[in-house]
Amino acid sequence: MNKDQRHLNVTAIENGTVIDHIPANNVFKVLHILNLENNKNQVLFGDNLDSRKYGKKGIIKVSNTYFDANEINKIALVAPTATFIGIKNFEVVSKKQVEVPDQIKSIVKCFNPNCITNVENVPSLFTVVDKEQMKLLCHYCEKITVKNNIIFV
Numbered sequence: 704m705n706k707d708q709r710h711l712n713v714t715a716i717e718n719g720t721v722i723d724h725i726p727a728n729n730v731f732k733v734l735h736i737l738n739l740e741n742n743k744n745q746v747l748f749g750d751n752l753d754s755r756k757y758g759k760k761g762i763i764k765v766s767n768t769y770f771d772a773n774e775i776n777k778i779a780l781v782a783p784t785a786t787f788i789g790i791k792n793f794e795v796v797s798k799k800q801v802e803v804p805d806q807i808k809s810i811v812k813c814f815n816p817n818c819i820t821n822v823e824n825v826p827s828l829f830t831v832v833d834k835e836q837m838k839l840l841c842h843y844c845e846k847i848t849v850k851n852n853i854i855f856v
Contacts, residue, residue, distance in 0.1 A: 719744070719766040721788040722778070727751045730761035732781045736855055737765075737774055744768050757784065777810055777855055779803045780837060803834045811839060812854040818844040827856070 725733055730750040733739075739746050745766040754760035769789060770778075778785055779801040789797035809826040818841060820827040829839035829848065837850035 715793055716764050716766045716790050717793055718791050719764065719768050720770060721790060722763040723786045723788060724757065724784045725761035725763065725782045726784060727759035727761060729782050730763060733763060733778055736777050736781065737770065739765060742768060773810055775801055776804055780853060803831055806830055807839060810855055812856050813841045813844060813846065814848045814852040815841065815844050815846040
């Protein structure tokens with residue numbers, strides 16, 4: 704096999720979103736969070752791909768689909784190195800590196816079953832106290848939710 708045959712070519716998308724630089728092994732989390740298993744458009748993904756910058760990475764391409772700020776914020780919590788690339792007519796029209804926000808509102812459930820957000824109709828609110836380890840401080844019960852306990856609503 705010659706050097707040119709070692710690369711897999713995936714067709715470009717005409718319109719939609721490419722999510723690149725997803726940490727290796729987090730692609731399936733991103734697919735689930737964005738509910739892409741139920742998306743009727745073409746969804747292409749790869750995991751554990753070689754990356755000069757990260758060693759290994761994942762990528763997702765979704766035709767005719769764009770994501771709002773809430774969805775991008777969710778992805779920032781599980782894939783803080785991800786980049787969202789908007790494509791129209793085969794051209795890049797936007798490129799946004801995700802950023803973990805300082806506050807998270809209404810997208811994550813507090814892990815404390817006694818928290819008011821789990822007992823009454825009160826939207827959750829967290830302060831991100833550690834962006835590296837992904838630790839979220841609940842505004843109401845002051846419990847810390849860690850990366851492994853994050854549940855999206």
